Amino acid sequence: MTYQTITLDIADDTAVICLNRPDKYNALNGLMRAELTDAVRNAGREARVIVLTGSGAAFCSGQDLSDSGDIANPDLERTLRDEYQPLVRAIVDSPVPVIAAVNGPAAGAGANIALACDVVIATESAYFLQAFSRIGLLPDAAGTYTLPRSVGGPKAMGAALFAEKISAKDADAWGMIWEAVPDAEFETRWKARAAYLAKGPTVAFGKIKEAVRASWHNDLQQQLDLEGKAQGACGQSRDFKEGVLAFVEKRAAKFEGR
Incomplete structure (x- = not known):
């Protein structure tokens, strides 16, 4: 598929999806949402890790308000x-890890699309902004789900009510993201993280995603049962056998992703 608002490059088992409306700070219009959903779904079948990032100065400035149709109603x-729901589900349900490489400001739905990813790596000059209340709305694109689970109720409530910028460094300190990286090291860092995941035990990574996300709503017994089934599946994978053999032979494992 040829995309108009994003780019998709797949190489070395890594799919890099780049939001490509830099003149609009990568604001999300209807076409971009459809293209992102399609690209994430397809990339999950063709690569072993997906990276979402932005072109230009921003990661994503959120909803393109000029694309809202009848603004009065x-x-x-x-x-x-x-x-939005299909896009969030495509990210969450992807069988491979999804990294958000936040290269600049992530606001509104753009922030929450990033937070829906499995790992968020941000450049230190970036920030996150739950801008919704500034125009009389509440956080969406799963923001009211991901935020409290990452930073706790008080921080999530303040971020939503006050709509203040949260620096990447603060987001890192709060546990909102995996890491904030100095700007000069940002691209090298996320590429190294992506390369690590692309060469890892893909079946296990998929089961890790499933188990960690299920823990948000499972009780203890449900989680124990899920772990047992998931571990059983991992134990039947070729990567498990290779991992054990590599450990015994004291060498680096060569995972095939199956």
């Missing part, structure tokens, strides 16, 4: 149900 519920 917008159908935001439909937009969320038909366009």
Whole structure:
């Protein structure tokens, strides 16, 4: 598929999806949402890790308000149900790890699309902004789900109510993201992280995603049962056998992703 608002490059088992509307700070319009959803779904079948990043100065400035249709009477519920929900689900349900490489400001839905990813690596000059209340809305694109689970209720509530910028360094300190990286090291760092995941035990990574995310709503017994089933599946993978053999032979494992 040829994309108009994003680029997709797949090499060395790594799919890099780049939001490509730099003149709009990569604001999300309907076409971009559809293309992102399609690209994430396809990349999960063709690569062993996916990276979402942005072109230009921003990661994503959120919803393109000029693309909201009838601004006096917008159908935001439909937009969320038909366009944002499939995108969030594509990221969360991807069988391979998804990294958000946040190269600049991530605001509104752009922030929450990043936070829906499995790992968020941000350049130190970036920030996250739950801008919704500034225009009379509440956080969406799973923001009210991911934020409390990453930073706790008080920080999540303050971020939503006050709509203040959260620096990448603070996001790192709060546990909102995996790491904030000096700007000069950013590209090298996320590429190294992606390369590590692309060459790792893909079946195990998929089961890790499934188990960690399920723990948010499972009780103890449900989680123990899930772990047992997931570990059983991992134990049947070729990568498990290679990992054990490599350990015994005292060498680096050569995982095939199956």
